[in-house]
Amino acid sequence: MRRRAALVLLSFAVFFAAMAPTLRWYAFPRLAKIPPNQYQVTVLEAKPATLLDYTTLKARKVDKITIIQTLKGDVEESKRVERTAGRDVVVWDSLSYVAGPDGKMVSKIPERYVFDAHTQDPVHAAGEMVDGDPVRREGIEFKWPFLTEKRDYQYFDAQTRTAAPIHYGGTRTFRGMEVYYFEQTVPWTKVPMPKAMPVKGITPEVLAQTGLTRWYTTKRMFWVDPVTGAPVNGEEIHREELRNARALFGQDTVTVFAGDVKMREDSIAEVVDLVSANRLKVLLLVSYLPWSFTGLALLLLALSLVLEARSRAGRRRITPA
Numbered sequence: 166m167r168r169r170a171a172l173v174l175l176s177f178a179v180f181f182a183a184m185a186p187t188l189r190w191y192a193f194p195r196l197a198k199i200p201p202n203q204y205q206v207t208v209l210e211a212k213p214a215t216l217l218d219y220t221t222l223k224a225r226k227v228d229k230i231t232i233i234q235t236l237k238g239d240v241e242e243s244k245r246v247e248r249t250a251g252r253d254v255v256v257w258d259s260l261s262y263v264a265g266p267d268g269k270m271v272s273k274i275p276e277r278y279v280f281d282a283h284t285q286d287p288v289h290a291a292g293e294m295v296d297g298d299p300v301r302r303e304g305i306e307f308k309w310p311f312l313t314e315k316r317d318y319q320y321f322d323a324q325t326r327t328a329a330p331i332h333y334g335g336t337r338t339f340r341g342m343e344v345y346y347f348e349q350t351v352p353w354t355k356v357p358m359p360k361a362m363p364v365k366g367i368t369p370e371v372l373a374q375t376g377l378t379r380w381y382t383t384k385r386m387f388w389v390d391p392v393t394g395a396p397v398n399g400e401e402i403h404r405e406e407l408r409n410a411r412a413l414f415g416q417d418t419v420t421v422f423a424g425d426v427k428m429r430e431d432s433i434a435e436v437v438d439l440v441s442a443n444r445l446k447v448l449l450l451v452s453y454l455p456w457s458f459t460g461l462a463l464l465l466l467a468l469s470l471v472l473e474a475r476s477r478a479g480r481r482r483i484t485p486a
Contacts, residue, residue, distance in 0.1 A: 201238045
């Protein structure tokens with residue numbers, strides 16, 4: 166009986182020993198994925214800010230600028246891209262809507278971001294764009310990979326349509342969570358005019374005829390949960406200018422927008438709650454269950470060996486001389 170029990174325990178030990186790496190290296194890449202139907206709204210504010218008043222053609226101080234960033238998953242488009250990509254794909258339609266203190270539109274920039282559901286690597290497909298312009302993304306945007314590493318990443322900037330390093334700046338504590346801090350500075354760069362302008366009748370083509378050019382710089386900061394790769398806080402020190410503006414504005418350079426853009430408190434709370442709910446699922450696959458199964462396998466193996474040793478000792482005692 167002892168030997169039979171030892172064999173049963175050994176079988177379970179082998180099973181749990183095999184399950185530990187299977188969860189980490191097989192199940193995790195297949196189960197930890199961004200859902201294709203995700204919908205999320207994040208509100209950011211700059212208080213105070215500098216904003217161009219198109220009625221007076223002068224930059225003025227305002228109490229607040231609001232940026233509403235919407236991410237909406239397109240499930241049908243994800244399925245279409247998956248048929249040719251051969252992997253699970255997420256298609257996010259994003260809209261960054263900037264509203265002035267009166268609630269009226271200042272600008273709106275739509276994007277389509279196509280990426281691998283597990284790694285967050287860009288997937289190049291028809292329809293990938295920023296403000297209607299086709300792009301070919303390199304690097305991440307909006308979200309870091311699961312199990313974010315302590316290193317620099319390539320981060321895509323929608324204004325310049327290019328990717329540049331975003332630098333790892335150390336481990337910090339945010340709302341009781343251990344997070345990784347990342348920072349990127351985009352130097353002054355000439356960027357396209359938004360296709361949607363706040364004044365009716367003014368288009369990028371009309372502005373281009375005057376010789377106006379739009380320039381942009383920002384310092385962006387993210388506090389990222391390393392388990393899920395989701396930013397739990399974000400901030401940008403942002404500035405935009407119109408140059409070669411003397412013909413219209415009476416001076417060479419005019420500030421279009423300047424401010425320190427921060428996530429609103431209610432948006433931070435929603436993101437922290439979402440991340441807290443999902444990080445346990447990831448940790449179960451990559452840490453808690455694999456290590457528990459490894460420990461259980463070692464314990465069962467030890468018990469099996471003890472029972473086998475006792476079984477052999479018992480057989481020796483009853484063996485006739």
